[in-house]
Amino acid sequence: DGGITQSPKYLFRKEGQNVTLSCEQNLNHDAMYWYRQDPGQGLRLIYYSQIVNDFQKGDIAEGYSVSREKKESFPLTVTSAQKNPTAFYLCASSVTGAREAFFGQGTRLTVV
Amino acid sequence: DQQVKQNSPSLSVQEGRISILNCDYTNSMFDYFLWYKKYPAEGPTFLISISSIKDKNEDGRFTVFLNKSAKHLSLHIVPSQPGDSAVYFCAAHHDTGTASKLTFGTGTRLQVTL
Numbered sequence: 164d165g166g167i168t169q170s171p172k173y174l175f176r177k178e179g180q181n182v183t184l185s186c187e188q189n190l191n192h193d194a195m196y197w198y199r200q201d202p203g204q205g206l207r208l209i210y211y212s213q214i215v216n217d218f219q220k221g222d223i224a225e226g227y228s229v230s231r232e233k234k235e236s237f238p239l240t241v242t243s244a245q246k247n248p249t250a251f252y253l254c255a256s257s258v259t260g261a262r263e264a265f266f267g268q269g270t271r272l273t274v275v
Numbered sequence: 276d277q278q279v280k281q282n283s284p285s286l287s288v289q290e291g292r293i294s295i296l297n298c299d300y301t302n303s304m305f306d307y308f309l310w311y312k313k314y315p316a317e318g319p320t321f322l323i324s325i326s327s328i329k330d331k332n333e334d335g336r337f338t339v340f341l342n343k344s345a346k347h348l349s350l351h352i353v354p355s356q357p358g359d360s361a362v363y364f365c366a367a368h369h370d371t372g373t374a375s376k377l378t379f380g381t382g383t384r385l386q387v388t389l
Contacts, residue, residue, distance in 0.1 A: 204381055207379075211374060213373070
């Protein structure tokens, strides 16, 4: 089945540690995105990539980093510089130029 | 600045009645609008969309209306069913020339009661 897989579903991190969230898609989409959802807020764009080996900062990129070495994969690293990392993280992908994005099931990150 | 706004954080509707979810936007460059449905601890799923050159799009029980002059769109669900209970996000698309981006509203939680 084609889709977007995010892992793990739940992740706990100690304060001050970096952590990497995985996102893999087999939809053959060129564009991939990372969003963050906080209670009472919409989805806010962290980073996006339109093509392999290229990515751009979204609206709230501070404290995050990404890589796009393969078309299928777009991992997100939450660094210790991110002040409020506890949130629900969503990965999405789309056909280049298409309006509709498809989402993964999300990863809930909790900093303890 | 919030370019896409959903001013009602929650809505309760009786089963069988109409649900109307509203969304306002400020950016005239948005060329497409989408509605997503989201259950807790899951990713959003696409529901319905409308081009900025249209004023209505219908798909089964779901209809989206766009009033471009008022920068306002609404999602109508009729008849509402208990399975429609979820958070609904309005999203607006624009192409920056180098990227295709979606801007989301804060969501409206719909509760359909028996």
